[in-house]
Amino acid sequence: MLFALIKKELLALIRDVHGLAALFLLPTVFIIIMSLALKDVYSPPVKSLPYAVENRDNGKLAVTLVEEWEKRHGKPQKYSADGKPPDNWKAAVQSGKLSYALVIEKDFSNVIVDEKLADGIRVRLITDPGLDGSAFAANKAELVMIASEMRAQALLAMSRTQLAQQSQMIQQAQQARRQPAVQPSQPPSPKASDVPVTVTAQALVDSERLAAGSRPTAVQQNVPAWLVFGMFFVVASLSNLFIQERQCGALARLASLGVPIHVMIWSKAIPYLWINGLQAALMLAVGVWMMPLLGGDALSLQGINWGALALVLLGVSMAAISMALALASLVRTSAQAATIGPVVNILMAALGGVMVPKFVMPDFMQKISEFSPMNWGLEGMLDVLLRGSDMAGVVQPVSRLMGFAALMVVATAILFRRRVN
């Protein structure tokens, strides 16, 4: 019975050309267009990114650096309730809550004013792989610039002090010999002028962008985003057929033949699980093989945890299908389904970071974004594709997606029964 109803659902879907186009063509086109469009051009929103600072030096110049960074980027986030910094900044940043962490190592204040500029990294910039490449580069350049400016000012101040001291010494010597003042024929500070001094602090700054063996690109960002969006688009075709069979009485006929409600629901869910699987395979293939042919960057799947990817995709698929079933059971007409389904999808995509990256949004919008199932799916995909998460690492987004799916299934069962009758 279930197999026959699944076959019916698949046949109906295969013969719905527009529905197929919406499911497969739309997200593919989005991936291609957005990846190419964002390949080189991007205005990094570096001023509003959530970040944390750990000052291990606490010298005067280290405090100045932190103050200067705060002036430009706002107040940093607290690391924890007790104020204790995490043992591992990489793990903290990879969790996705921070865009980057700024760690100022001990002795920074001394090293930065040392003319010889001792070897060794004194400032670390640890960045989330989900952050756009341009934003990462801008932050790094700004940090080097601030540190270099501080070093230049400090060296200049030292040089002035030395000059003043030498000048004073010469005057004192002349006065002592009661000789008229002579113009020094040599520069007063052979030490300052003869020895070349490195002004830039670039050597002190280390910047690292975490990733699972691959560098984030526009493709790496857009494939998961539009794949999640496309998977949620099953609502259109699923609700369309559901309303059609409800209106023509086929659903009532199935019920009168004794087909249980749960079989009717499963017969709709299972084909769309396959469809979502196909969508995922197609979108990933477009990213890996098609984008380079079109002149874009290739999606890299090297080193990712395939189990984690499958788990996230299953979570997204279940959330998408259950929401589609609930919406299809809720609406009364095809016109309502054709309007409400896409509107809900687009709103969730806009809020969830698919259309506009979450880190671009202001704080309150980022908080709202966390209520969008598409955001849970997208974060899960980014965890796997960019942050190198394993199955344990995607438990949180997958749990949210599964919980959402469970709620939607309960709503579907209640609404479905009412609609069938």
Next chain:
Amino acid sequence: MLAIENLAFCYPQTEKPALSGVSLEAARGQVLGLLGPNGAGKTTIISHLSGALQVQQGSISIDGLPLAEVRRKTPTRIAVAPQEYAFYPMLTVSENLECFASAGGLGGARKQQRIKECLAFAQLERFAATRGERLSGGLKRRLNLAIALLPEPELILLDEPTVGVDPQSRAFLLEAVKTLANNGAAVIYTSHYMEEIEAIADRVVIIDDGKVLCDGTLAELLGGGETQVRMAVDGVDETRLRALLEGFGKVDSLKAEWRVSLVQDKTASALLAAVEAAGGEIRYAEFGRNNLEHLFMALTLRSLRD
């Protein structure tokens, strides 16, 4: 086979009951014609039998067992061919039959056999590979019927199965329905076409306003063959005319129309001659056996329902 007793039902958030005290029976081998104007309660009765509505008051039984129990244990004993084309337009005729046969619990060789038999019964073999949406109105009706017959139901509910079909398809469908009853099924047939009911129904139930107005065989309902005269007369006052007509039989009047059911020894020609002799000017006159439409209109009155 089917017995409905004192069935009453009220839809949520409505004060007027859709059914009140409806009782009727359908027997194997017979066609029960269920007649009623729009909103009379026919669909509510069918919805009860198809399992879409639960009994609120009264009882429905199949061979002495409560309907709910029969539906739970053997839902395919009762089949409904709704007024809508209740199949998948994007699937072919045979795909539709396959889908609903499996939904009805048929499998293997038995399923294939029933699909073949139902295709043959509805004469749809030539259209087996045609999609439902590309069938003509008559073919769609035949597919609707074929799907209903797949699980070999004992009670078949046909809700206006000939709406929108050509005369040839209608004749075919009526013949098919009669065949089903002759093969032993109990058939409940609703229609607004009185001549169809007269052609195939063994018993007729007329309902209106949620109540049964009459229930019996056609012969019982149509007055056992007595002649009725219907006419409109000017020039004679109402009291005098009624007195005159009552000498010929039972008299009813509806607005300007007089109806006289002639007693055994009176004739229509004598009645008309007597009216003219009394100075009456006959505007029109009809006479003959009563028919179902007259009975239906007389019972349900002529006011529009929608």
